[in-house]
Amino acid sequence: MAVTDAAITRIKEMILGGELSPGDRLPPEKELSERLGLSRSSLREAVKALELIRVLDVRRGDGTYVTSLEPHLLTEAMSFVVELHQDSSILELLEVRRILEPSAAGLAAQRRSEEQLERLEESVHAVTADTDIQELVTHDLLFHSIITEAAGNAYLGTLLEALSSNTVRARIWRGLTQDHAVQRTLDEHQAILSAIRSGDTELAKALVTAHVSGVETWLRQSTAS
Structure with a gap:
């Protein structure tokens, strides 16, 4: 536990x-x-x-x-927890994120501009050990949106924006109930940033796959428990 x-x-x-x-x-x-x-x-x-x-x-x-x-009061507040544990559509959305976001990261490693790279760095540096979970998720959304923008594919961007907005609550709940969420996310973002900066397409894709899989794996385990 x-x-x-x-x-x-x-x-x-x-x-x-x-x-x-x-x-x-x-x-x-x-x-x-x-x-x-x-x-x-x-x-x-x-x-x-x-x-x-x-x-x-x-x-x-x-x-x-x-x-x-x-x-x-509790029924209203707990509705999204029930959604996380009973609605398989959340898992399906996370599966699609896991399929699409690595491709966006791979394209970003090839196509990113210096301005986009600077914004990614600013996003990473904005997170500290004292960052709370809801602020962390806000930074996570920004980080991924910049990567999607850098991929240079408007259709892919539209799909990923919709997917991300529908998994925010799952990401917040995971962050609140797992230890070291802030440091883990920060370390993963720094590694992804380094791969994109160096233009390493395959490494960027692998790192994002592992990063996005974290929420999906947690939710599958929570659903099974």
Whole structure:
């Protein structure tokens, strides 16, 4: 079990066991992480995940609270999680991304301009160890869109734009529930950038295949579990 998953489970147990009730404020981060035996970074990611599905309400400058936990609130928020685990069309979209995006990267390695290369570098350098998951996914989308643009094929670009926009939620959820998501994505982007910069078509294609396969593999494993 990933560390973040363990943190989510521990908070859920506190709620189910009555230690935390609807409307209660969570203890300060340092105190709660020590009580649960978890790192503060793992706890922080768990809180982000539970905020996303409306179990927790993070109030900036005030604290983190358990929501009302009313059924309609949780049902609305959990709809996309159900979609990830039950809708095979998401997996099919990811399969198509895995087929098409490496080709775009291969073309980009041959056709990219210096201006496009500079923008790719800026996109990579904008990500740091402190980047949060939703911002990371925004940078990921930008990085891939620049590669698609550099491929110089408008039809391929239109297809990939549509595919990417329909897999954003899966990418966010994977990032929130897997450890080291930011560093992993940053390392992969840097390797892809290096291959495109050097004009290595086959390496660029192989690296993008592995990069895109990450979300697909995670989703298949989650669906099977």
